């Protein structure tokens with residue numbers, strides 16, 4: 001029966017360039033569906049430097065930032081809006097720790113343990129809070145009054 005105790009929520013997921021190139025797109029989407037998420041929007045895009053710098057602005061002073069920008073622009077990504085109850089926390093739990101090498105030990109069934117290569121090339125992104133999710137979804141998609149989203153690029 002339906003769980004009415006948890007409010008429906010949306011989060012932003014990204015299959016990063018290493019995930020796309022490594023042919024993990026279909027298996028990750030299957031995992032998403034099997035865990036009860038609905039994929040409300042999806043778009044296969046190539047990010048440019050400015051877009052990545054803006055998306056990851058919170059990390060702009062970190063030493064790994066230039067390398068992160070290079071990585072995230074190295075090939076196409078699949079951005080998705082996922083929906084279910086508790087979507088933000090549940091997607092973060094499903095992807096596992098940031099470092100896939102640690103994930104392999106502590107969360108061996110997580111997406112990053114299975115698909116990630118190293119601390120940087122970790123296959124997927126997930127919004128870290130409901131506030132981040134709202135910011136990140138509107139960063140990529142423009143929501144209409146009917147609740148549908150369209151890519152900013154298409155407007």
Ligand code: RTP
Nearest residue numbers: 064068097098119120121122124125126127128
């Ligand atoms: P994300 O934002 O991509 O979902 O990842 P996260 O919350 O688990 O990790 P975060 O701290 O936000 O880092 C963002 C992304 O930067 C790369 N990274 N490289 N020391 C490093 O070389 C390093 N640390 C982080 C990863 O791609 C990480 O997902």
Ligand code: MG
Nearest residue numbers: 125126127128
């Ligand atoms: Mg993060």
